[in-house]
Structures are given as structure tokens and as C-alpha cells.
Amino acid sequence: MRVGVIGLGQAGGRIADLLAYYHKWGIHGHIAPFAMAVNTAKSDLMGLKTIPQKDRILIGQTEARGHGVGTLRDAGAHVMQSGMPAIVHTVAGKMTEHIDSFLVLAGLGGGTGSGGAPVLVKALKELYDHPVYVLGILPGDDDGKLMARNAMDCVDDLSPVADGILFFDNNLWKREGMTLAQAFNTMNHSLVQPLPSLLGAGEATNGRVGVKVVDAADIMNSWKGMSVLGFSQIKARTKKDKLFFFKKRDSIGELSPTLRCYTVIKSAVAAGMTCRCVMKDAGRGLLMISGPKNQINVEGFFQAKSWLEQEIDSYEIRGGDYPVNAVDELRGIVLLSGFTDLPRLQELRSRINGNGHSPKESSNGQN
Numbered sequence: 001m002r003v004g005v006i007g008l009g010q011a012g013g014r015i016a017d018l019l020a021y022y023h024k025w026g027i028h029g030h031i032a033p034f035a036m037a038v039n040t041a042k043s044d045l046m047g048l049k050t051i052p053q054k055d056r057i058l059i060g061q062t063e064a065r066g067h068g069v070g071t072l073r074d075a076g077a078h079v080m081q082s083g084m085p086a087i088v089h090t091v092a093g094k095m096t097e098h099i100d101s102f103l104v105l106a107g108l109g110g111g112t113g114s115g116g117a118p119v120l121v122k123a124l125k126e127l128y129d130h131p132v133y134v135l136g137i138l139p140g141d142d143d144g145k146l147m148a149r150n151a152m153d154c155v156d157d158l159s160p161v162a163d164g165i166l167f168f169d170n171n172l173w174k175r176e177g178m179t180l181a182q183a184f185n186t187m188n189h190s191l192v193q194p195l196p197s198l199l200g201a202g203e204a205t206n207g208r209v210g211v212k213v214v215d216a217a218d219i220m221n222s223w224k225g226m227s228v229l230g231f232s233q234i235k236a237r238t239k240k241d242k243l244f245f246f247k248k249r250d251s252i253g254e255l256s257p258t259l260r261c262y263t264v265i266k267s268a269v270a271a272g273m274t275c276r277c278v279m280k281d282a283g284r285g286l287l288m289i290s291g292p293k294n295q296i297n298v299e300g301f302f303q304a305k306s307w308l309e310q311e312i313d314s315y316e317i318r319g320g321d322y323p324v325n326a327v328d329e330l331r332g333i334v335l336l337s338g339f340t341d342l343p344r345l346q347e348l349r350s351r352i353n354g355n356g357h358s359p360k361e362s363s364n365g366q367n
């Protein structure tokens, strides 16, 4: 699925820039024909590396004077509205490229991204027939109540207008012992890494067509409402591994091809979700295995699919394989979608209401 990427605010701009980088240098073909960044802070735009200068749009210069809107959502919404002619002009200039949908990226806790995302999504929906998806970053506990409130208000505003919202929870992915810049960088890579495998599946070119192809329509039909994404990878068995069969192998290395494919999907759900969820509340799902063609095992794929069917209690599961011979990992991707609520959203809601306790969850927090 080819997406037109628009990153808003600091977090949105950085993640859009990274996605543009993966598009430019990755092996997954044409996934993001264009990427733009929109911000009220000039320095954030200047710090980007891949998005071309002309596609970095500074809005609200009269109000924010290039310094951001200081976590004020209303101000973010206002400047997005007044900056819309410039944004629409740039988007219109990009539409000669074929895209299947828009992907709007934003930190939901700040002012520019949080206030601006619903305004932009509405405008894109009015102007184009393409679905509009949002990748929203949820604030961590350290970000405080104002950001929690902004995020919840943003989710309320986005839910009726966006086709799908994919959540990434900073609280779940933060790692201790790093500077903030390192932590953001690591989180952004964790978030962006699975996207080319997910989006690239339908864009496979000669020689890379799977046994069961996932196309843009499959992704669109699977990505509806609130969603989370799971990702895991295990090293594929190379010819060298097979040659040195007497070498001590780790437990993953000993798995049969069927079990390896099954395991990579289960691990994506168990350890690699962008945001915790209650699995059985998902309305639909999409699973994908990508990696060297000779390592993708159809039986393993179908076993993983029927496991997922049982876990999410829905027959609406799509999926397929995506052969990529240039990598030496087997990758499992699981998109769970159609949630009406998520444990982290409940947590943020109770933080705003002064109750710091987490809602009741299952033991591992995933299902």
C-alpha cells in the first residue's frame, strides 16, 4: 500500500522523516511516494534529514513565531486551520504520484500534532477519496496530566473522522538509562521498522510475489478504528548454518520451518506490540510473514492464522506472505484492529481524573 506521509509536530515530523529514509534506502520498493513535515517549531523542521526542504512547512508564524505552541491543543488546531492553504497546496502538488491512502503521524500529547491532526484529517477527507490513517504516539507517564488530557481529547476528535488510528505507546517502549534523544531515536526505529514490511507487501515486484499475496485492499479492510501493530524477527537459517550442522544451535535455530513461522507470529503478539491490547476485543486482524522465500512455510502460516482466529474470537483475519530475499531474517507482522478501547487509553483517562491506578488487565498485559 502506497501512503502519502504527513508528519505533524516534533514526534510526527521525526517519524515521517525516518519513514522517508526507509523508503529511500530500504529494500521494500515504493511505500511512501511522498513525505512532508508540518510544524510550528522551526528548529524541529531544521533537524530533519531526509524530507526535502520544500516539503517542510512552517505554520503559525504570526502566532507561534517559529517556537511551537507550547502544548496548547487549541492553539495547534487554530494554526493548522490557518496554515491549511499552504499544506493543501503542497499535497495537491504531490498527487501526481499514485498513493492508496494518507498516513498522518503525530504525538498526541503535544499542541501542534494533537490539535492539528483532527483538522488535517478532516480536510484530507473532504478533498480526497483516499482513506486517511493516523499513527498516534501516546504520552508516557512522565509526560504529565496535560499531555494525557491532550491525547484523550485528540483520540475523541480523531475517532469519528480517521479511517484507522494505530497507537504507539511511549510508556511501554521507553527504556531506562538513555538520554531523551536516544530514547526517542530507539522508539522511532522500533515503530518504523515493521512499516515497510506491512506496507510493502502489496507492492511486490517481479520475483517477490508471495504464495498468498496481501494487497492494499487487504490492508485497508483490516485497518479500521483503533489498532495496534506487532512485530518480531528471527534469524533465518542460511546455507552456512545448514553446512555447519554440527555447530551448537540456539533453541530458535532448532525449530522446524513450520514452527519458526508459527513462532515468529506468536512472538510479534507476545513481545512486540506497539500498544497493549485485550486481544479478544479486536474486531479483525492481519498477519504477515516476510523473509527469504525458501524459509516461508505455508503450513506454519496457516497454523499461526488459526491460532490468531481463536485468540481474537473473529473470523475476519486476512494475511499472507511477502518474500524478500535480500534479508536474512524471518519477520512476523500482526495488525489487530477494530478496538473500541485500549488499556493504555483507560490508564490515561484515570490519570486525568486523578486516579493513578491502572485498570484491571490480564497478567502479561497483551491478551
Ligand SMILES: Nc1nc2c(ncn2[C@@H]2O[C@H](COP(=O)(O)OP(=O)(O)OP(=O)(O)O)[C@@H](O)[C@H]2O)c(=O)[nH]1
Residues within 6 Å of the ligand: 008, 009, 010, 011, 012, 014, 015, 040, 068, 069, 070, 071, 072, 106, 107, 108, 109, 110, 111, 112, 113, 114, 137, 138, 139, 140, 143, 147, 170, 184, 185, 187, 188
Ligand atoms: N516516540 C516519540 N515520541 C516523541 C518524540 N518527540 C516527542 N515525543 C512525544 O510526543 C509528545 C509531545 O509531542 P510533540 O510532538 O513534542 O509536540 P508537538 O506536536 O510538537 O506540539 P508543541 O511542541 O506543543 O507545539 C510527548 O508524549 C513526547 O514524549 C519522538 O521523536 N518519538
Ligand SMILES: [Mg+2]
Residues within 6 Å of the ligand: 009, 010, 041, 044, 068, 069, 110, 112
Ligand atoms: Mg513541538
